[in-house]
Amino acid sequence: MIVTESLSKRFPKVTALDRLTMTIGPGVTGLVGANGAGKSTLIKILLGLSPATEGRAAVLGLDVAGEGGAIREQVGYMPEHDCLPPDVSATEFVVHMARISGLPPSAARERTADTLRHVGLYEERYRPIGGYSTGMKQRVKLAQALVHDPKLVLLDEPTNGLDPVGRDEMLGLIRRVHTDFGISVLVTSHLLGELERTCDHVVVIDGGALLRSSSTSDFTQKTAVIAVEVTDTEEHPDGTAVLAEALARAGVRHAAGGHAPGAGRVLLLDAEGDRTYDTVRDTVAGLGLGLVRMEQRRHHIAEVFRPGEPPEPTGPAGPEPSAQPHPGSTDGRNGGGRDAA
Numbered sequence: 001m002i003v004t005e006s007l008s009k010r011f012p013k014v015t016a017l018d019r020l021t022m023t024i025g026p027g028v029t030g031l032v033g034a035n036g037a038g039k040s041t042l043i044k045i046l047l048g049l050s051p052a053t054e055g056r057a058a059v060l061g062l063d064v065a066g067e068g069g070a071i072r073e074q075v076g077y078m079p080e081h082d083c084l085p086p087d088v089s090a091t092e093f094v095v096h097m098a099r100i101s102g103l104p105p106s107a108a109r110e111r112t113a114d115t116l117r118h119v120g121l122y123e124e125r126y127r128p129i130g131g132y133s134t135g136m137k138q139r140v141k142l143a144q145a146l147v148h149d150p151k152l153v154l155l156d157e158p159t160n161g162l163d164p165v166g167r168d169e170m171l172g173l174i175r176r177v178h179t180d181f182g183i184s185v186l187v188t189s190h191l192l193g194e195l196e197r198t199c200d201h202v203v204v205i206d207g208g209a210l211l212r213s214s215s216t217s218d219f220t221q222k223t224a225v226i227a228v229e230v231t232d233t234e235e236h237p238d239g240t241a242v243l244a245e246a247l248a249r250a251g252v253r254h255a256a257g258g259h260a261p262g263a264g265r266v267l268l269l270d271a272e273g274d275r276t277y278d279t280v281r282d283t284v285a286g287l288g289l290g291l292v293r294m295e296q297r298r299h300h301i302a303e304v305f306r307p308g309e310p311p312e313p314t315g316p317a318g319p320e321p322s323a324q325p326h327p328g329s330t331d332g333r334n335g336g337g338r339d340a341a
């Protein structure tokens with residue numbers, strides 16, 4: 001879908017993209033980076049709207065340097081900032097965008113109705129956009145990106161300004177853009193956690209350079225963590241602490257970010273194959289503790305990037321981890337964490 005080779009973009013005072021080489025295939029791909037990492041700059045180059053300083057890029061096999069018009073015919077774009085006219089309705093605006101994309105009037109009206117229904121704006125489609133909530137405006141922006149039935153859509157921070165429920169709804173919509181219509185998606189975010197649930201593949205950039213590109217499951221499953229919870233007994237009033245000490249003596253390592261021995265009711269342990277499960281089971285039995293649960297947990301992308309910090313809350317209302325590089329890393333480019341160790 002997208003190929004870049006040593007792609008650079010230099011502004012007088014800043015290098016927005018720095019020799020970025022990557023390949024993005026079909027499906028839903030997340031482009032993650034802190035604010036200023038170069039995500040919007042990359043999207044503008046991919047659409048042929050802004051020339052690269054060096055290197056090359058192709059979208060759907062078309063060269064961004066000379067075939068921007070052909071790219072934009074087949075690619076939808078949802079910009080980051082609010083750019084909607086307040087005085088027209090969603091229907092009027094999306095029909096207009098469909099016409100600009102080359103659809104004849106009747107097809108533009110039909111596609112607009114279908115697309116607005118898909119994004120959940122059917123009831124309100126005749127009201128002026130100026131009265132819409134942020135979530136509704138984001139849906140209009142998504143609809144205009146989809147209306148000409150593109151093969152690929154580039155979505156720049158589509159969850160910006162949304163509350164946790166709105167974000168989840170938008171992420172669900174984005175996922176369905178691919179599953180229902182087969183349209184591939186490149187979606188940017190400065191929030192690591194949210195893309196983990198939505199994307200098949202994640203590309204992380206920092207300071208315009210590639211930090212990492214891999215499937216979401218590779219990010220989160222390379223090293224597994226075992227969560228263990230035990231009961232206390234009369235002999236061992238703090239069963240968790242006793243178990244933690246015994247497991248440490250048996251060579252089982254605490255997962256980075258896991259609870260310190262005795263500090264919590266759940267022990268997080270680095271799983272090194274079946275051996276760790278056997279050791280935990282035998283140690284719990286040897287101490288006479290009751291095993292409440294022993295389960296494998298996936299890492300979250302944020303843990304991979306922020307080793308040593310407590311795991312992030314996973315509930316929908318929890319604060320999302322951002323893609324700021326770990327303060328302890330010198331340049332943020334080693335991928336950090338156990339995954340890279």
Ligand SMILES: Nc1ncnc2c1ncn2[C@@H]1O[C@H](COP(=O)(O)OP(=O)(O)OP(=O)(O)O)[C@@H](O)[C@H]1O
Nearest residue numbers: 011014015016033034035036037038039040041042
């Ligand atoms: N037209 C421009 N002139 C000068 N500098 C620019 C221009 N556009 C972007 N930059 C700079 O390039 C860097 C990358 O910006 P870009 O907008 O691509 O980042 P981003 O990852 O999309 O972040 P954000 O989500 O905050 O927009 C930033 O330092 C930005 O200030």
